[in-house]
Amino acid sequence: MTEIDVNKLANAKAKGKRPYFFDDPAVERVLSITMAVATELAVTRERLDTVERLLEDGTPVTKANIDAYRPDDDASRERQQWHADYINRILRIIHQELEAIENESLNEDPEKLADDFAAAS
Amino acid sequence: MTSTLPPTYDRTGRHALSPEVDHDETARFNFLTNLNVHLGQKVSPGNRAAFEKRVAPGFKKETGSDLQTRQQVRVAMRQDPYYQCWAALRRNTMEQRQQAGRHVVLRQLDDLISKARDFNSGKETLAIDTAAEVPRYLAAVDNHCMPGSYYTEVVPDDVLAGANYESGLFVTTAGSMSSHGNGGGRAIVNFVKEHYPDFAPKRILDLGAGIGVNTLPLAAAFPDADVIAVDVGAPMVRWGHARAQALGYDRVKFVHADGDRMDFELGSFDWVQTTMFWHETSTSAIHSMMKKIHDLMAPGGLFLNVEQPNFTPDTPLFDQFTRDWDAWYNNEPFWSKLHVMDVFEIMQDAGFDRGKMFDGGTEADIEQGQFQPWSSTLSRHKPELKDGGDAKHNAYKGERWYLFGGWK
Numbered sequence: 001m002t003e004i005d006v007n008k009l010a011n012a013k014a015k016g017k018r019p020y021f022f023d024d025p026a027v028e029r030v031l032s033i034t035m036a037v038a039t040e041l042a043v044t045r046e047r048l049d050t051v052e053r054l055l056e057d058g059t060p061v062t063k064a065n066i067d068a069y070r071p072d073d074d075a076s077r078e079r080q081q082w083h084a085d086y087i088n089r090i091l092r093i094i095h096q097e098l099e100a101i102e103n104e105s106l107n108e109d110p111e112k113l114a115d116d117f118a119a120a121s
Numbered sequence: 122m123t124s125t126l127p128p129t130y131d132r133t134g135r136h137a138l139s140p141e142v143d144h145d146e147t148a149r150f151n152f153l154t155n156l157n158v159h160l161g162q163k164v165s166p167g168n169r170a171a172f173e174k175r176v177a178p179g180f181k182k183e184t185g186s187d188l189q190t191r192q193q194v195r196v197a198m199r200q201d202p203y204y205q206c207w208a209a210l211r212r213n214t215m216e217q218r219q220q221a222g223r224h225v226v227l228r229q230l231d232d233l234i235s236k237a238r239d240f241n242s243g244k245e246t247l248a249i250d251t252a253a254e255v256p257r258y259l260a261a262v263d264n265h266c267m268p269g270s271y272y273t274e275v276v277p278d279d280v281l282a283g284a285n286y287e288s289g290l291f292v293t294t295a296g297s298m299s300s301h302g303n304g305g306g307r308a309i310v311n312f313v314k315e316h317y318p319d320f321a322p323k324r325i326l327d328l329g330a331g332i333g334v335n336t337l338p339l340a341a342a343f344p345d346a347d348v349i350a351v352d353v354g355a356p357m358v359r360w361g362h363a364r365a366q367a368l369g370y371d372r373v374k375f376v377h378a379d380g381d382r383m384d385f386e387l388g389s390f391d392w393v394q395t396t397m398f399w400h401e402t403s404t405s406a407i408h409s410m411m412k413k414i415h416d417l418m419a420p421g422g423l424f425l426n427v428e429q430p431n432f433t434p435d436t437p438l439f440d441q442f443t444r445d446w447d448a449w450y451n452n453e454p455f456w457s458k459l460h461v462m463d464v465f466e467i468m469q470d471a472g473f474d475r476g477k478m479f480d481g482g483t484e485a486d487i488e489q490g491q492f493q494p495w496s497s498t499l500s501r502h503k504p505e506l507k508d509g510g511d512a513k514h515n516a517y518k519g520e521r522w523y524l525f526g527g528w529k
Binding site: 006007009010012013014015016019020022023028032035036039042043050066069070071076077079081088091094095098101102 | 126127128129131132143144145147148149151152153155156158159163164166167170171174175199202203204205206207208209210212213214216217219220223224227228230261262263266267268269270275276449450452454
């Protein structure tokens with residue numbers, strides 16, 4: 001058996017210069033860590049869902065039963081729907097930015113509006 | 122109704138060699154799969170909106186002229202905050218998938234190596250070439266952000282690259298390649314059976330086959346044929362051979378070799394297949410290997426290649442840019458060059474007859490049931506072509522995988 005550092009190897013960098021897309025790489029770093037945390041919350045939520053389903057079935061909530069759990073078709077769909085809804089919630093600002101790109105009328109400047117409203121008779 | 126939700130990871134096809142994927146690892150794969158789908162369906166379309174509404178008009182305002190090339194589109198898009206966010210999320214999701222898959226495999230690597238050994242030891246269907254050289258186009262960059270690429274060996278008899286590749290394929294493709302990830306291979310078979318119903322190959326070579334996900338469907342379709350899968354990554358070949366054995370394909374040969382050292386009888390193959398292969402090579406490799414392929418083919422033999430959607434000079438600039446994305450940001454730099462190369466000219470230089478070349482499109486074949494063909498809604502490579510390409514590519518409408526080949 002060869003000793004390997006699992007965590008270090010799991011995190012290995014792919015060869016090739018990494019692209020950073022934001023003007024400041026720090027933004028990318030924070031986004032990356034935020035998404036990793038979001039992932040782990042989703043993992044915890046799916047585990048909680050399993051616990052709830054075991055409880056509903058009257059199955060003892062043990063680590064072994066949690067690991068052995070396989071969702072039926074309905075549960076599988078419901079869990080995927082939860083992921084889809086969850087991702088939709090956490091990426092809200094991106095969707096709103098898209099709406100703003102698509103519909104110029106959503107973007108009136110409050111400073112200008114304030115002046116407009118003040119000038120209105 | 123076609124579902125827009127991908128199947129859960131527990132629905133993937135398993136075999137005797139499959140790594141254990143525990144509850145939380147499964148959940149992690151599920152999240153990342155859904156994130157990929159969301160980015161493809163809900164976020165990625167905004168790039169086009171940003172391009173049309175502000176990037177292209179902004180360029181025109183600033184320079185007085187329209188965007189002319191996909192390179193200009195790329196530079197201009199890099200300045201757009203919406204695109205920046207999508208691209209950062211997409212890149213990050215790919216990296217997360219690698220981390221997740223590698224961790225699953227690494228924590229049980231000893232066990233997986235031992236299982237693979239049980240399937241592999243003493244088998245004449247497996248050949249590892251310890252002198253095989255990793256070509257520079259693989260050594261310099263880890264394709265699709267897979268750390269260590271196909272060839273790195275962390276420990277003796279390593280299978281990490283192969284096992285990680287297989288376990289994450291579902292996440293990367295969001296289940297769009299069928300339960301065993303073999304939708305590409307099945308599509309190839311469908312194409313061949315539909316277009317060449319009398320073709321009965323006796324000897325098939327799959328070059329750059331990786332772990333053979335797309336090779337095994339060829340063996341299934343032509344059970345009497347000798348099928349040989351070749352790859353330059355030893356961990357891929359080891360895993361692929363053991364996997365094939367575990368799935369009951371005990372006659373399929375797996376050969377570890379670099380393209381230059383392939384030692385097969387010339388003129389001996391009725392069919393040479395390459396799948397999603399050339400975009401991870403180089404200009405000199407495509408020329409030399411195409412020649413080698415032609416030499417290896419028997420008279421009347423078939424060469425067939427399947428790639429992701431390509432583009433032609435007539436493809437709208439934004440679609441060219443989109444299909445070029447992985448070249449720059451998913452560590453597949455040659456893809457961008459391959460897109461504009463004339464593969465028919467290269468084939469002609471290699472000895473193929475122009476009159477016996479063809480191209481067209483095909484779709485991933487997904488078995489019915491849990492893996493419903495929902496995945497056509499994945500939009501990253503789903504272009505909006507008005508008409509498919511130029512006359513030479515007239516069989517190709519751009520919405521499917523691109524396919525080209527020739528007869529000898």
